[in-house]
Amino acid sequence: MAxxxxxxxKAAQKFLLGVQSLPNYLDIRRKQxxxxxxxxxxxxxxxxxxxxxxxxxxxxxxxxxxxxxLRSSIAQLTAQDDSNKDRSxxxxxxxxxxxxxxxxxxxxxxxxxxMQVLEQVCSHLVKLGKKxxxxxxxxx
Numbered sequence: 305m306a307x308x309x310x311x312x313x314k315a316a317q318k319f320l321l322g323v324q325s326l327p328n329y330l331d332i333r334r335k336q337x338x339x340x341x342x343x344x345x346x347x348x349x350x351x352x353x354x355x356x357x358x359x360x361x362x363x364x365x366x367x368x369x370x371x372x373x374l375r376s377s378i379a380q381l382t383a384q385d386d387s388n389k390d391r392s393x394x395x396x397x398x399x400x401x402x403x404x405x406x407x408x409x410x411x412x413x414x415x416x417x418x419m420q421v422l423e424q425v426c427s428h429l430v431k432l433g434k435k436x437x438x439x440x441x442x443x444x
Contacts, residue, residue, distance in 0.1 A: 305347050306354030312343050313361055320366045337370050341377060349383035400425075403432055 316336045323332050350358070358378050364371040404412075408428060411421045 306350050306358075309343065309347060309350070309354070309358060310361065312340060313358060316340055317361075317363050317366055324366070333367070333370070337367070337374070340374065344377045344381060347381050350378070350381045352382055355379065355382040400429055400434065403429065403434075 316339070320329075320333060320336060323329060326332065355378050359375060362371065362374060362378075367374055404425065405428065408421070408425055411424065412418075
């Protein structure tokens with residue numbers, strides 16, 4: 305859908321560039337705006353990168369006073385970034401063994417002070433960006 309929106313915007317702007325000198329340009333622009341708004345209304349959501357491309361492509365000189373209305377419509381379609389949701393999914397400590405260094409594994413295998421080694425493992429995981437979940441903080 306994002307690619308179709310980009311094509312529609314480019315086509316509308318190319319057309320407006322061609323008819324910019326006509327006396328009824330404002331009426332033509334209003335019709336193009338209505339059609340573009342209708343097309344935007346069909347979209348459910350846009351990824352942030354697609355919205356950015358649309359906003360970058362938007363020619364404020366062509367759209368005049370309607371530029372802010374188009375920007376607002378595009379911004380409302382922009383989906384919330386789900387990267388935090390995915391990140392929390394990846395905070396699974398069952399996979400932490402894959403991120404341990406050779407030294408830490410050797411220390412874990414030895415019978416030295418396990419509490420000290422555990423603290424080093426936790427420190428290592430924090431440096432990698434791992435965080436404790438609330439579930440673990442409550443001790444459950």
